[in-house]
Amino acid sequence: xxxxxxxxxxxxxxxxxxxxxxxxxxYDRTALAAGMAHIGVGAFHRCHQAEYTDDLLSSxxxxxxxxxxxxxxxxxxxTLGRQSGLYTRLIREDAQVEARIIxxxxxxxxxxxxxxxxxxxxxxxxIDMVTLTVTEKGYCHVPSSGALDVGHPDIVHDLANPLxxxxxxxxxxxxxxxxxNSHGRPVxxxxxxxxxxxxxxxxxxxxxxxxxxxxxxxxxxxxxxxFPSAMVDRIAPATSPADIEAVEQHFGYRDxxxxxxxxxxxxVIEQKFAGRVPRWDRVGASFVGDVTPFEHLKMRVLNGAQxxxxxxxxxxxLEHTSDAIADPLLAxxxxxxxxxxxxxxxxxxxxxxxxxxxxxxLARLRNTAIRHRNHQIATDGSQKIVQRLLNPIRERLQRGDxxxxxxxxxxxxxxxxxxxxxxxxxxxxVSDPYGDRIAGLADxxxxxxxxxxxxxxxxxxxFDPELAxxxxxxxxxxxxxxxxxxxxxxxxxxQVCALPTAARLKRPTQSA
Numbered sequence: 001x002x003x004x005x006x007x008x009x010x011x012x013x014x015x016x017x018x019x020x021x022x023x024x025x026x027y028d029r030t031a032l033a034a035g036m037a038h039i040g041v042g043a044f045h046r047c048h049q050a051e052y053t054d055d056l057l058s059s060x061x062x063x064x065x066x067x068x069x070x071x072x073x074x075x076x077x078x079t080l081g082r083q084s085g086l087y088t089r090l091i092r093e094d095a096q097v098e099a100r101i102i103x104x105x106x107x108x109x110x111x112x113x114x115x116x117x118x119x120x121x122x123x124x125x126x127i128d129m130v131t132l133t134v135t136e137k138g139y140c141h142v143p144s145s146g147a148l149d150v151g152h153p154d155i156v157h158d159l160a161n162p163l164x165x166x167x168x169x170x171x172x173x174x175x176x177x178x179x180x181n182s183h184g185r186p187v188x189x190x191x192x193x194x195x196x197x198x199x200x201x202x203x204x205x206x207x208x209x210x211x212x213x214x215x216x217x218x219x220x221x222x223x224x225x226x227f228p229s230a231m232v233d234r235i236a237p238a239t240s241p242a243d244i245e246a247v248e249q250h251f252g253y254r255d256x257x258x259x260x261x262x263x264x265x266x267x268v269i270e271q272k273f274a275g276r277v278p279r280w281d282r283v284g285a286s287f288v289g290d291v292t293p294f295e296h297l298k299m300r301v302l303n304g305a306q307x308x309x310x311x312x313x314x315x316x317x318l319e320h321t322s323d324a325i326a327d328p329l330l331a332x333x334x335x336x337x338x339x340x341x342x343x344x345x346x347x348x349x350x351x352x353x354x355x356x357x358x359x360x361x362l363a364r365l366r367n368t369a370i371r372h373r374n375h376q377i378a379t380d381g382s383q384k385i386v387q388r389l390l391n392p393i394r395e396r397l398q399r400g401d402x403x404x405x406x407x408x409x410x411x412x413x414x415x416x417x418x419x420x421x422x423x424x425x426x427x428x429x430v431s432d433p434y435g436d437r438i439a440g441l442a443d444x445x446x447x448x449x450x451x452x453x454x455x456x457x458x459x460x461x462x463f464d465p466e467l468a469x470x471x472x473x474x475x476x477x478x479x480x481x482x483x484x485x486x487x488x489x490x491x492x493x494x495q496v497c498a499l500p501t502a503a504r505l506k507r508p509t510q511s512a
Contacts, residue, residue, distance in 0.1 A: 080257050118171055184224070303387075321370075
């Protein structure tokens with residue numbers, strides 16, 4: 001490559017000339033046909049499912065090329081599209097970096113302006129598998145119940161305009177209708193988002209729309225479509241300009257679609273399929289009868305730690321998760337929360353020692369090469385805290401066990417949103433469907449933490465009414481708001497860490 005010329009953009013013609021220390025696809029991409037589609041081609045998909053598929057194509061080549069679809073920004077045509085679906089996956093662990101070119105994405109489709117391009121792909125007889133990473137809010141469901149949110153603006157639109165849908169459930173329902181009316185081939189819709197029983201929720205929202213048609217679509221879906229649940233795991237922060245620049249500087253080419261991840265990866269998939277399915281179990285994924293124990297372990301331990309460290313980390317003035325876990329106070333807090341309060345709520349997981357999993361998870365979060373911003377992790381927290389924090393709290397309260405640490409994690413999320421209000425000078429911008437609502441409550445209620453707690457806990461799409469009415473839970477939330485909205489939030493965290501191990505609810509409860 002000419003050092004004085006602009007670096008060449010990644011593409012099929014460049015692959016053979018890349019450095020030998022960059023791993024490349026070992027199969028013939030020109031012979032690769034599309035057999036699956038993925039909705040939501042962000043960093044996580046490119047660092048996880050697309051990599052598993054690349055592994056599968058290398059070891060058992062078959063018609064499993066991926067058509068990537070985005071129905072929300074960003075557009076793909078100027079990044080992946082210009083690179084024929086090729087991109088660099090960097091694995092970083094502290095000072096070590098490993099580069100690999102992933103070739104499993106054969107085509108990309110932008111469908112932000114109209115559902116038509118997405119529908120053309122999803123309704124095709126060539127597509128036997130559809131995977132999704134659309135974030136929790138993409139399912140347009142009520143977090144506290146898992147039901148379709150019929151008041152969601154996109155769902156309101158889709159109910160009135162089923163042939164021109166905007167939402168993920170609406171697009172899938174319409175695509176399935178087109179499949180039913182044309183070739184009738186079965187298909188598997190596989191959620192890869194961090195939602196418990198994500199397959200059940202995906203089926204709920206799609207069938208809720210299908211049942212409003214009078215053409216037998218709901219019955220056809222029941223007979224021809226599978227919605228397996230899955231647990232996915234790999235830390236993959238948003239790509240930064242520095243990541244793109246690093247590839248250019250270290251490897252000598254331009255890649256606008258770089259993704260970065262940690263070495264660890266895991267994919268556990270419920271063995272419930274319709275039609276042909278990629279055999280990802282041949283390359284490290286697990287096909288199991290019940291995903292639930294794996295979901296609980298990952299969501300309540302790793303993801304629970306991430307949410308807690310992100311919001312408390314921001315309150316402590318720390319930018320990244322690795323900064324938060326490096327803080328002795330926050331490290332002590334999150335370890336005690338997990339070992340004393342979270343682990344007792346878990347089901348047994350085959351082949352996994354819970355304490356070892358906690359230590360493995362915390363070690364992953366200490367990886368200084370993964371620059372995962374706390375504000376990014378805190379995004380859409382209202383869609384995450386039910387499974388990560390509120391469900392274990394509910395189970396512990398039923399047994400009369402302490403929620404001293406888990407309740408602080410919940411109030412950390414509240415305080416993070418509250419401090420974005422005018423009352424607190426709009427300390428930082430937040431991205432959460434309930435951010436404006438909670439900031440508005442903070443402005444309206446003022447310094448009365450008891451009234452503020454009551455107002456937030458009354459949001460029944462997040463807080464189950466029975467849990468919200470629990471006196472021990474309400475008192476813990478009030479105490480947490482008192483502490484975390486004060487001048488020194490970490491003093492309150494330090495106070496909680498001073499509690500003796502395995503404190504019981506019958507001990508005096510902190511209150512306002």
